[in-house]
Amino acid sequence: MNPPNQRRRWRSFLIDSGYQVSFALPVVTVAAALFVGLGGVAVQKLDTATKVGLNEVGAEGVVVAVSAETREALTARAARIRWGIAGGGVLLTAGLLLFGIRMTHRVAGPLRRIAVELEALGQGKLAAPRGIRRGDLLGELYEKFGVAVEALRQREREEIAVWRQIAAAAALDPALRDHAAVRRMLARLQDKEQSLG
Amino acid sequence: MASALRHHRGRSFKNYLLNRRLQLSYALSTTALSATVAATLGFVIYEQSVFASSQILAGLDGVGMEWVDPGVKAQIRAELGRADVSLVATMVGIGVVLALVLMASLIVMTHKVAGPLWRMSQCLDAIAAGRLPVAGSLRKGDFLQGLFVTLGATTESLRARAQSDLELADAVLESCAQAPGERPAALTAAVTELREAQRRKRAALA
Numbered sequence: 334m335n336p337p338n339q340r341r342r343w344r345s346f347l348i349d350s351g352y353q354v355s356f357a358l359p360v361v362t363v364a365a366a367l368f369v370g371l372g373g374v375a376v377q378k379l380d381t382a383t384k385v386g387l388n389e390v391g392a393e394g395v396v397v398a399v400s401a402e403t404r405e406a407l408t409a410r411a412a413r414i415r416w417g418i419a420g421g422g423v424l425l426t427a428g429l430l431l432f433g434i435r436m437t438h439r440v441a442g443p444l445r446r447i448a449v450e451l452e453a454l455g456q457g458k459l460a461a462p463r464g465i466r467r468g469d470l471l472g473e474l475y476e477k478f479g480v481a482v483e484a485l486r487q488r489e490r491e492e493i494a495v496w497r498q499i500a501a502a503a504a505l506d507p508a509l510r511d512h513a514a515v516r517r518m519l520a521r522l523q524d525k526e527q528s529l530g
Numbered sequence: 531m532a533s534a535l536r537h538h539r540g541r542s543f544k545n546y547l548l549n550r551r552l553q554l555s556y557a558l559s560t561t562a563l564s565a566t567v568a569a570t571l572g573f574v575i576y577e578q579s580v581f582a583s584s585q586i587l588a589g590l591d592g593v594g595m596e597w598v599d600p601g602v603k604a605q606i607r608a609e610l611g612r613a614d615v616s617l618v619a620t621m622v623g624i625g626v627v628l629a630l631v632l633m634a635s636l637i638v639m640t641h642k643v644a645g646p647l648w649r650m651s652q653c654l655d656a657i658a659a660g661r662l663p664v665a666g667s668l669r670k671g672d673f674l675q676g677l678f679v680t681l682g683a684t685t686e687s688l689r690a691r692a693q694s695d696l697e698l699a700d701a702v703l704e705s706c707a708q709a710p711g712e713r714p715a716a717l718t719a720a721v722t723e724l725r726e727a728q729r730r731k732r733a734a735l736a
Contacts, residue, residue: 352673363635364564367628371568374624375575378617382579403585414574425567436556448680455684470552474651481657495727502717508709514701
């Protein structure tokens with residue numbers, strides 16, 4: 334099997350948008366929802382940690398003074414971390430969406446090829462499969478598809494051989510030579526030979 | 531009667547991983563990516579907590595705090611240490627739950643792709659083994675419905691062509707049987723071969 338055009342382009346990354354988007358979006362939604370939950374807890378923990386520093390800890394009546402510099406540093410760090418949580422969430426969501434589209438592209442590509450070749454099979458063209466791109470998933474499935482097509486081709490070749498035998502024997506018999514069924518078989522033989530390419 | 535592929539319509543936990551390579555590669559990489567981001571956030575929050583604790587401890591050991599009983603100082607240190615460890619434990623716990631929930635939902639999602647691929651694979655295996663099965667339909671909620679419709683149309687078309695070939699060859703066999711005179715040896719041999727081919731083709735459609 335000769336692999337088709339190997340190049341991938343961004344604009345063609347959505348080969349089957351219905352499948353790719355409807356698969357990637359729920360995954361991203363679940364991840365985003367989990368991240369919002371985690372982010373909420375994280376912010377709560379961050380606030381607690383920051384408050385411990387800002388409000389000075391007391392134990393057994395002891396109050397530890399915290400310098401203004403430290404207060405400023407803690408507040409600034411807390412703000413940075415809050416932005417980090419928000420930014421991390423946005424980056425994760427966007428990253429998962431892109432990753433999902435990329436992964437589904439590696440599935441949608443071979444499936445599109447199989448669909449095109451299935452349609453050709455349905456139209457009676459038993460051409461050998463062309464192969465999939467390097468890096469595509471579903472190599473095993475495509476291989477099975479190739480084996481199935483080759484089996485169909487082999488069965489067609491065997492049938493052609495048997496029909497040829499009948500046609501050759503019938504040609505020698507005046508009673509059969511011009512029989513309508515035999516003539517139809519000869520016409521169908523031509524179609525069968527063409528279907529093999 | 532047409533030969534439909536046998537399959538179970540329901541989903542059960544034991545067969546959720548139909549295509550390990552496809553499902554796990556996506557689920558693991560997505561979970562790893564999310565876990566990395568979550569771990570990074572957890573780490574910076576832990577750092578903030580440790581920083582706050584270290585500032586308090588520095589103040590406790592600073593000038594003017596000598597009057598504080600060493601036992602009380604140790605108690606404060608222990609409390610702050612426990613708070614830091616508790617924070618780490620909470621963040622790790624939440625991270626693990628997040629990873630597990632995400633992983634489980636990804637396996638369920640990828641199962642909806644792996645299921646149709648498995649059904650398709652069965653259909654192709656049957657064709658390779660000499661049968662022409664009816665593709666059937668997918669379960670509700672499965673992805674790749676369009677592809678399966680194409681597969682169904684193709685198998686139907688292959689079956690229709692095979693049926694038409696059978697009828698044509700039957701007609702030829704009938705005309706051979708009705709031909710007057712003695713049948714030549716070559717024709718007899720060809721008829722025997724064609725009858726065998728017809729038997730195989732009928733079996734493929736059964």
